[in-house]
Amino acid sequence: MSPSDPATTRTGRPRSTAADAAILEATRALLVELGWSKLTVGDVATRAGVAKTTLYRRWAGKNELVVDAVAVLFDELEMTDRGSLAADVQGVVLQFAALLERPETRTALMAVVAESTRDDSLRRRIRSAIVERQKRLVVLGRERAQARGELRYEDDPSAAAHHADLIFDVIAGAVVHRTLVSAEPVDAAWASSFTALLMLGLAGAQDR
Amino acid sequence: MSPSDPATTRTGRPRSTAADAAILEATRALLVELGWSKLTVGDVATRAGVAKTTLYRRWAGKNELVVDAVAVLFDELEMTDRGSLAADVQGVVLQFAALLERPETRTALMAVVAESTRDDSLRRRIRSAIVERQKRLVVLGRERAQARGELRYEDDPSAAAHHADLIFDVIAGAVVHRTLVSAEPVDAAWASSFTALLMLGLAGAQDR
DNA sequence: TTCCTTACGCTACGACCCGTAGCGTAACTG
DNA sequence: CAGTTACGCTACGGGTCGTAGCGTAAGGAA
Numbered sequence: 001m002s003p004s005d006p007a008t009t010r011t012g013r014p015r016s017t018a019a020d021a022a023i024l025e026a027t028r029a030l031l032v033e034l035g036w037s038k039l040t041v042g043d044v045a046t047r048a049g050v051a052k053t054t055l056y057r058r059w060a061g062k063n064e065l066v067v068d069a070v071a072v073l074f075d076e077l078e079m080t081d082r083g084s085l086a087a088d089v090q091g092v093v094l095q096f097a098a099l100l101e102r103p104e105t106r107t108a109l110m111a112v113v114a115e116s117t118r119d120d121s122l123r124r125r126i127r128s129a130i131v132e133r134q135k136r137l138v139v140l141g142r143e144r145a146q147a148r149g150e151l152r153y154e155d156d157p158s159a160a161a162h163h164a165d166l167i168f169d170v171i172a173g174a175v176v177h178r179t180l181v182s183a184e185p186v187d188a189a190w191a192s193s194f195t196a197l198l199m200l201g202l203a204g205a206q207d208r
Numbered sequence: 209m210s211p212s213d214p215a216t217t218r219t220g221r222p223r224s225t226a227a228d229a230a231i232l233e234a235t236r237a238l239l240v241e242l243g244w245s246k247l248t249v250g251d252v253a254t255r256a257g258v259a260k261t262t263l264y265r266r267w268a269g270k271n272e273l274v275v276d277a278v279a280v281l282f283d284e285l286e287m288t289d290r291g292s293l294a295a296d297v298q299g300v301v302l303q304f305a306a307l308l309e310r311p312e313t314r315t316a317l318m319a320v321v322a323e324s325t326r327d328d329s330l331r332r333r334i335r336s337a338i339v340e341r342q343k344r345l346v347v348l349g350r351e352r353a354q355a356r357g358e359l360r361y362e363d364d365p366s367a368a369a370h371h372a373d374l375i376f377d378v379i380a381g382a383v384v385h386r387t388l389v390s391a392e393p394v395d396a397a398w399a400s401s402f403t404a405l406l407m408l409g410l411a412g413a414q415d416r
Numbered sequence: 417t418t419c420c421t422t423a424c425g426c427t428a429c430g431a432c433c434c435g436t437a438g439c440g441t442a443a444c445t446g
Numbered sequence: 447c448a449g450t451t452a453c454g455c456t457a458c459g460g461g462t463c464g465t466a467g468c469g470t471a472a473g474g475a476a
Contacts, residue, residue, distance in 0.1 A: 417476100418475100418476085419474105419475085419476080420473105420474085420475080420476100421472100421473085421474080421475100422471100422472090422473085422474105423470100423471080423472075423473095424469105424470080424471070424472090425468105425469095425470085425471095426467100426468085426469090426470105427466100427467090427468085428465100428466085428467090428468105429464105429465085429466080429467105430463100430464100430465095431462100431463080431464095432461100432462085432463075433460105433461085433462085433463100434459100434460080434461075434462100435458105435459100435460095436457100436458085436459095437456100437457085437458085438455100438456090438457090438458105439454105439455085439456085439457105440453105440454095440455090441452100441453080441454085441455105442451100442452080442453065442454095443450100443451085443452075443453090444449105444450085444451085444452100445448100445449080445450080445451105446447100446448090446449085446450105
């Protein structure tokens with residue numbers, strides 16, 4: 001996470017971990033105040049009480065900085081066992097939606113994804129810092145459902161991985177699209193309808 | 209679409225519709241070559257063979273310009289009747305995925321959505337120019353499925369609209385997320401798995 | 417035709433942001 | 447203590463933005 005890892009730096013003055021924290025904190029604050037497009041690296045450095053050169057020693061630019069600044073927010077996501085697959089899905093949907101309600105993530109998430117379409121290293125950074133964190137919840141929820149007998153265990157491990165990826169894209173994609181593209185709230189009612197659709201399918205969801 | 213609408217301009221020299229077309233075409237070409245972040249308004253004007261001031265007379269800035277330039281690509285989307293709801297879903301998924309494979313849309317779509325989180329007028333422009341165009345397909349597919357007897361007719365028109373919105377967010381969201389966030393291809397196999405999930409639900413999709 | 421109005425191409429401009437270089441100083445190591 | 451790296455600061459060239467001002471071009475109205 002923080003670029004000041006003493007494992008690589010043996011001698012000389014060590015990187016200030018306080019500067020790391022101040023920079024990331026300032027980045028989040030300015031994302032709230034200004035949004036992605038008006039955020040400048042110089043502003044972040046000033047707000048953090050740090051020289052611009054200090055910031056550039058740690059991050060290559062705005063993209064990488066914002067990814068790291070926002071990534072920690074995804075640690076809030078957790079998968080409490082709610083007793084059934086449907087309840088777990090609904091819970092994770094509402095948690096993820098709450099995260100996307102925050103102005104930092106709202107303005108930053110799609111922006112860095114857009115940038116990543118032309119920058120492979122940025123895409124990998126997003127994957128490891130953000131995407132994998134969310135996907136863990138899906139894998140965990142699936143395992144719980146299998147233990148409950150709500151879902152079958154897959155024989156083929158490759159098919160199981162593909163299935164988990166599919167579920168992940170459907171859940172995360174629907175919430176993101178609803179929030180940022182359709183720009184309508186993910187409330188309990190929507191989460192309930194979505195969960196029903198996911199559990200029962202198009203035809204089945206109409207008959208509940 | 210094109211900002212040169214003679215309805216408002218009565219007297220004086222009319223706007224050049226050729227300039228409109230050249231600007232939008234140049235925008236798409238430079239989106240392919242440079243991507244969203246490195247695209248500059250000055251470059252577009254030069255490529256279009258037009259003065260920068262001419263461009264600014266028509267569009268407020270990069271955001272609005274790119275939305276209009278990309279919007280026409282969504283006219284390609286069409287809903288041919290494939291005989292069943294599942295086939296229609298799979299068809300529309302593959303069509304939308306093909307659109308997202310194009311470098312113009314790939315780099316531009318999420319970027320303007322990200323911008324729109326802080327710009328209401330841009331959000332409305334995206335909605336009318338892009339989102340509504342896609343949503344029509346969902347509404348049409350639903351009506352066909354109802355006519356076939358695959359889906360029930362809803363009594364409450366408000367519930368029907370919510371249901372269509374939900375389906376739209378699920379389909380479009382999953383395809384976008386798979387393509388741009390997970391950065392993996394939407395091929396026939398994925399489309400088939402997704403369609404099965406949407407038709408049968410989580411448990412049902414495992415038993416096909 | 418002659419006027420009036422608006423669009424066009426061109427140039428120039430201040431403002432802003434980027435990313436880096438160079439310097440003297442600070443902090444930690446052997 | 448000497449060696450090494452980080453820090454704050456200043457300054458800079460390069461690029462983009464969005465606008466103003468000019469003379470000219472292309473239509474409509476008297």
